[in-house]
Amino acid sequence: MEQINAIGRRKSAIARVYFSEGEGKITINKREFKTYFPQKNLQYVVNQPLQLLEVSEKYNIVVNLKGGGTKGQAEALRLAFSRALIKINQEDKPALKAKGFLTRDSRVVERKKPGQPKARKKFQFSKR
Numbered sequence: 001m002e003q004i005n006a007i008g009r010r011k012s013a014i015a016r017v018y019f020s021e022g023e024g025k026i027t028i029n030k031r032e033f034k035t036y037f038p039q040k041n042l043q044y045v046v047n048q049p050l051q052l053l054e055v056s057e058k059y060n061i062v063v064n065l066k067g068g069g070t071k072g073q074a075e076a077l078r079l080a081f082s083r084a085l086i087k088i089n090q091e092d093k094p095a096l097k098a099k100g101f102l103t104r105d106s107r108v109v110e111r112k113k114p115g116q117p118k119a120r121k122k123f124q125f126s127k128r
Contacts, residue, residue, distance in 0.1 A: 008080030013068025015076040022060025042074040049082045
């Protein structure tokens with residue numbers, strides 16, 4: 001198997017993944033997976049597609065992550081993993097789609113408007 005690559009985005013985070021045959025090693029920005037995402041809930045989010053298809057020990061994965069916060073990066077990585085797994089085996093698509101791993105969450109922070117303290121919040125109105 002040659003190298004398979006895919007991209008995933010969430011908020012302002014961008015994840016590029018490169019799958020190759022191996023023993024299940026995940027490297028993110030030249031760091032170990034568990035040191036990059038020390039929280040268990042984020043590790044769970046990232047591993048969801050791999051656990052669903054039971055291929056977590058089948059591929060070595062190299063990841064380039066940039067932008068956003070940890071939660072956005074984890075969800076971008078989940079989308080990238082799902083897209084790469086579909087490139088490897090097209091028959092996995094219905095299972096991943098049913099869990100919602102192929103949907104790009106396009107919600108981003110709304111911009112702050114001039115003359116207001118935040119995006120939607122207004123200053124307190126004073127009649128006099």
